Structures are given as structure tokens and as C-alpha cells.
Amino acid sequence: MGAATHSRTHDHGHSHACRADPGTMVSRAETLCRARGVQFTALRREVLEAVAASERPPGAYDLAERLSRPGRRVAPVSVYRALDFLMELGLVHRIASRNAFVPCAHEHGAGENVVFLICRTCGGVDETTSPEVETSLGQTLARAGFTPAHSILEVEGDCGTCRRERAAGEA
Ligand SMILES: [Zn+2]
Numbered sequence: 001m002g003a004a005t006h007s008r009t010h011d012h013g014h015s016h017a018c019r020a021d022p023g024t025m026v027s028r029a030e031t032l033c034r035a036r037g038v039q040f041t042a043l044r045r046e047v048l049e050a051v052a053a054s055e056r057p058p059g060a061y062d063l064a065e066r067l068s069r070p071g072r073r074v075a076p077v078s079v080y081r082a083l084d085f086l087m088e089l090g091l092v093h094r095i096a097s098r099n100a101f102v103p104c105a106h107e108h109g110a111g112e113n114v115v116f117l118i119c120r121t122c123g124g125v126d127e128t129t130s131p132e133v134e135t136s137l138g139q140t141l142a143r144a145g146f147t148p149a150h151s152i153l154e155v156e157g158d159c160g161t162c163r164r165e166r167a168a169g170e171a
């Protein structure tokens, strides 16, 4: 499929997406499923591969369309179910503001904060974690007497590449 090579030719500095090599993601999924005694079905595998190979975070409908072929229609609801499963394994995250999905190559610790940097120009999504945010958010939550199950922050703006390109265009 050649999708794994896109980081070389088309480097937007979105290191997270580029690190999620489909082959590596699939073998991680297989290991996790084996450890939990759950089945890594063909559809779950295909959905994971498609998310990992996507240049931009796909939505469930994009994925259903991409995985459907003549004689075999994949329903969005089946894709959603596979995505739920993959999210539970920590292999995929959902970008709530876009209702789109990104592969995750990190192995997050429990309760670790995830910060998504979403570029409104190129649509790229960078994933990062921030100890500073974690500390101050932790204090805020403690003050509010609130126990978080998980927390994901989404920040929309312009990535470094797009900002530089625009600056160059204006000069
Ligand atoms: Zn992640």
C-alpha cells in the first residue's frame, strides 16, 4: 500500500501520525488481544490498518467507504464498533471536535493526559502529552472534587509548517 512512506516525502512535522506504522500497530494489537483473550477480527484489523495508513484523521463513514468493495459493504456501525474496541486497547483516539480518529503509537500510562494539536489549515493532528497541563489540571480537578477517568485536550490552530508556509507566501 505504500502508505508508511508518506512521512519521508510529505513531512509536516506531525510526528505522531507518522510514527504509527500500520504493521507495527497490527502486531501491537495482536499482542494486546492475545493477552486479554479477545479476538482480533479481520474487520478490527482492517480498521486499524486504515486509520494508521491515513494521512489525515478519517471519520467512521470514510473508513466504511474505504473498506467497502463490490459485493461487500461495510456498515458504519460495524466500523464504530471496531473503533470502540481499538480505543479501549489504546490503539486509536477519537478527536471529538472532528469526530475523526487517529492512531496512537504511544503506550499511555493510566490517567495520562493527552493534548491534540489540530491544524485547521492542513488538517494534521499532532499528539503530545504535557506534564505542566497535567499538574495544573490535576490541581483544578482536586479543587472541584472531581475524579477524571481520562482527559483529552484539543487545541485548534496552525501547525509550524503551515505557519511558515504562510509567512513565506506573505513575504
Ligand atoms: Zn495516544
Ligand SMILES: [Zn+2]
Pocket: 012, 119, 120, 121, 122, 123, 124, 158, 159, 160, 161, 162
Ligand atoms: Zn498544518
